[in-house]
């Protein structure tokens with residue numbers, strides 16, 4: 001199977017309250033293809049449980065989830081798009 | 083004297099544009115509203131056409147809800163040139179301005195979900211126009227059994243509670259007709275929970291369970307087939323239905339902007355959330371559904387933003403608080419409100435009968451509020467003060 005090159009999509013959802021960040025993720029997901037990386041920057045604390053639940057539910061891959069001093073960063077690899 | 087007046091061009095004669103025009107003092111401003119069509123619509127009433135077959139009129143001539151000194155031009159705006167400060171009409175005529183306010187609302191884009199145009203033609207929706215809302219009413223009346231799916235397509239949409247309001251009113255409809263045992267109702271949403279904000283969801287999710295309504299979360303609608311009766315999600319799930327009402331993705335209205343990068347990828351205008359100033363310009367504003375701001379697309383938001391912009395144009399240092407106050411009908415004459423602002427998360431505002439009455443009273447006074455903001459502002463202000471999130475969050479959590 002061919003492995004696609006994979007684009008990186010950076011989503012800036014800082015300053016957006018819940019559920020804004022997850023809306024932004026879905027927006028990026030809609031335009032993404034398998035192999036793409038979505039990197040999300042968010043400040044809303046609700047984003048962390050939401051993105052974990054989203055990953056669990058959709059079966060995509062959470063490459064990294066870290067808390068910087070001023071933001072939460074989630075790096076997602078799109079693998080489960082039908 | 084007239085030469086000293088500032089020329090304000092407002093594009094869009096909906097909830098936001100009209101209330102702003104009526105708020106600006108005539109001795110300071112020369113005010114013009116442009117709209118591509120002659121009516122001001124009370125869009126929230128589409129819900130009651132769709133689910134209750136209401137025949138109450140939902141539109142009035144824009145001219146009839148404007149102060150006599152406001153100029154009205156019925157024409158589409160094709161171009162907004164922020165650099166050279168003019169608005170170009172369909173005829174090619176250019177209107178120059180000192181201030182421009184974009185209040186063009188949102189439009190729906192069926193093309194983003196393959197099959198959605200056919201589904202809408204067949205079953206209707208309650209987020210676009212009267213015809214489609216009447217189609218929903220026909221859909222409900224035709225159904226005797228099977229599955230009714232209400233699906234929130236990924237993207238922006240008007241009025242955060244509206245998808246679930248439709249679900250609850252559909253449930254009431256089938257129960258009152260004695261068909262509830264034979265009609266399954268399922269709500270599908272791309273959010274992690276039925277109502278996106280957790281505190282409100284704590285009220286809503288148990289209510290869905292109590293009324294026997296099924297729901298699917300993290301369901302990102304990808305395509306839909308009305309003939310087969312299947313909706314497919316990007317997560318690979320198949321949702322079978324006999325009738326489907328889909329809240330379509332909303333986008334900007336397709337005006338050309340110079341510079342083009344004031345628009346986001348969905349065609350909404352980017353702006354400062356406190357002042358509504360269009361990104362990079364101090365003489366251009368966007369209010370209501372037309373903006374890309376992360377605030378709810380509601381008439382109340384448009385109304386409050388119009389108040390802030392009116393003050394800024396008069397030289398005051400006004401700022402938005404991000405306040406929302408969305409009535410939420412849960413059926414059987416009961417309701418709640420979605421209340422929050424930039425500084426406070428959504429309140430768990432109890433469901434009761436009074437809230438529903440407020441919603442109905444609000445609808446009855448809508449055009450009067452647009453025409454006489456000076457009379458209604460004090461009423462509004464005291465209501466907003468009494469229900470201020472910072473004040474009531476300790477009561478309801």
Ligand SMILES: Cc1cc2nc3c(=O)[nH]c(=O)nc-3n(C[C@H](O)[C@H](O)[C@H](O)COP(=O)(O)OP(=O)(O)OC[C@H]3O[C@@H](n4cnc5c(N)ncnc54)[C@H](O)[C@@H]3O)c2cc1C
Pocket residue numbers: 093094095096097098099116117118119121122123124125126127128129157158159160185186187188208209210240241244335337369370371372379380381382383384408409
């Ligand atoms: C089912 C439903 C229920 C709702 N319930 C509520 C509720 O309970 N409470 C609440 O506050 N809100 C509610 N809303 C949302 C509310 O209706 C909108 O948020 C509100 O109408 C937004 O106002 P606006 O002025 O931004 O845009 P609109 O009212 O949409 O007005 C935009 C205007 O711009 C004009 N226009 C567009 N393009 C052009 C152009 N190129 N040139 C010239 N003119 C143009 C249009 O013709 C229109 O008249 C509901 C909406 C729906 C669909």
